[in-house]
Amino acid sequence: MNSMPPDEPALFEVPPLPEQERMVEALLFASAEPMSEAEIARRLPKGCDIGTVLAMLERRYAGRGVRLLRRGPGWAFRTAPDLGFLMRREVLEERKLSRAAIETLSIVAYHQPVTRAEIEEIRGVSVSKGTLDALMDLGWVKLGRRRESPGRPVTFVTTPAFLDHFGLESTRDLPGVKELREAGLLEAAAPSDTAHALPRGAGEDETAPPSLLD
């Protein structure tokens, strides 16, 4: 029931009310902040009846899982308060793994089952117990079998949650060092590779890859 006017000069014609309603619905859905009627009016074609449309939307969403609510001077969609328990797990928090953690994790992924001593040998730096504990808390690393060698050290392996997070089918699919280089994932490739490949000479991995986005 798309009631968009075919190809008239829409710029000067006021869309019918149902179309205005679709517009305000999309605007408020996509907005990060509540929007005031004035803000909404600025986005819509001239002559729209924002007050009426907001009342229509409010009625449409009454009793649904999502409601249209007035928030101070603005309007916003919010989930119905009685369904809050569905959302109330944890606050979504985005955090970046430390360099030590991601390096340790990568060594576990490539060398599992691997002992802490072996991780340290590969990294060339000591690995704090906290790093491995944190990776286990994340559910990405768990204890494997004890190594049948003197001292019977514990080993570490990755979990299915690890595969899930990194979108891997199995750790066997991880590329080898040579393939990493070929895929351009070595941040400091051997000098012979980079002499002409990095005209800007900014080989730091913190900088965004310059060649993809311009």
Add this chain to the structure above:
Amino acid sequence: MNSMPPDEPALFEVPPLPEQERMVEALLFASAEPMSEAEIARRLPKGCDIGTVLAMLERRYAGRGVRLLRRGPGWAFRTAPDLGFLMRREVLEERKLSRAAIETLSIVAYHQPVTRAEIEEIRGVSVSKGTLDALMDLGWVKLGRRRESPGRPVTFVTTPAFLDHFGLESTRDLPGVKELREAGLLEAAAPSDTAHALPRGAGEDETAPPSLLD
């Protein structure tokens, strides 16, 4: 009547369908990213009929300013494409992909799972450093299974986030994919003998000047 313990009633009762619909509506509305049916099921009381509820919601939002869409393994609410112009001003200046990145991305999408050597064979130039890993950073490309061929090379595939970004239900919906397959243009490399094969350029593709980007 099956043997439901009489002392814990509400906890194990399946809510009626309209209530399930409200719940899924709230859950999906609150999420910026698609949620799989399994993720939704984990949040709802046991015994809910997620498939039916998703179909109900899909119908309810058909033609509205916001629609329920299938995106790979997940479902998400998204604004209707014909209303994009209302929101566009909010978005930061869109960063354009380089030609090399677009070509590499479409080869991964249409030929997946594809090895780096195959990408180079199709493009006729080596994959430059920073192209594949940047596509991985964008979350559009990930590792697939290793190819069971000599050397067991790693392969690249697209992600659900790729489908979400480009508005595709699945890779079967890639534009023109059926015609290309029928025309034989998605077949693996023509196995001509290497002694007389078309030479592959050794040059990196990042020498392409920005003037060619469009």
Add this chain to the structure above:
Amino acid sequence: MAEREDGVDTDWEMAEGLGESTGLPDGERLEIALDGFAGPIDLLLEMARSQKVDLRRISVLALVEQYLAFMAEARRLRIELAADYLVMAAWLAYLKSRLLLPPPAPGEEPSGEELAADLAHRLARLEAMRKAGAALMAQDRLGRDVFARGAPEAAQRARETRWQAGLADLLRAYARVRTREAYVPLAADARTGVLALEAALERLAERIGGVPDWTVLEGFLPEDWAEEPGRRRSAVASSFAAALELARQGAVEIRQEGSFAPLYLRRGAGGGEGP
């Protein structure tokens, strides 16, 4: 087969079309045009497009002529071409000969037609991917045409904390670990960790007079230069150079039992006590 022989003209039109039509000399204009190509295949594809037919039905012979003429023009204008353009030219010349000469005995080598079909297939396949890329970019894209919920609430997923570590981060971390040894600079603190030759010379000259018996070189290192490996290495090197200089003056004698064996020093015969 009926082939067009008009390649010589079209290639130049193409270069003109690509270079800006300013009053640039031919050479520069051609160079600008060439800069626009990602490689010889890209150039071939652009030439094939100028035939304006289905790429799988192009005249390969005309395409070869066009490419070779283009190369000749570049040579005439003294434009340096990357090696892969020349490799491609050689291969196309080979292909041309195979197309014009009688076919080889069956089963020996691929025939000219087979090679030509392979070339046409590859050009069509690359063209298909270019078009697919354009079609992909024109899809209704998230954040441009279609928008997600702008104010997501709390934890939408079963995951509590979203760790911003992607696959590429993991792979880079491993690559970093595995290649670290190769790139660690030998002396990170080169400025503070070097014992100057003058200092070593002064110290050795001052002490050697009191050393009549063979004494290992390391015995002459200053205490604070003997422990930390980097400083120790530098001090040994400077002291050795100082010893050579003093030996030249006759102030020191040096003995070594074999390659890499310890170096021994004692007071030289001509050195004496004082200056």
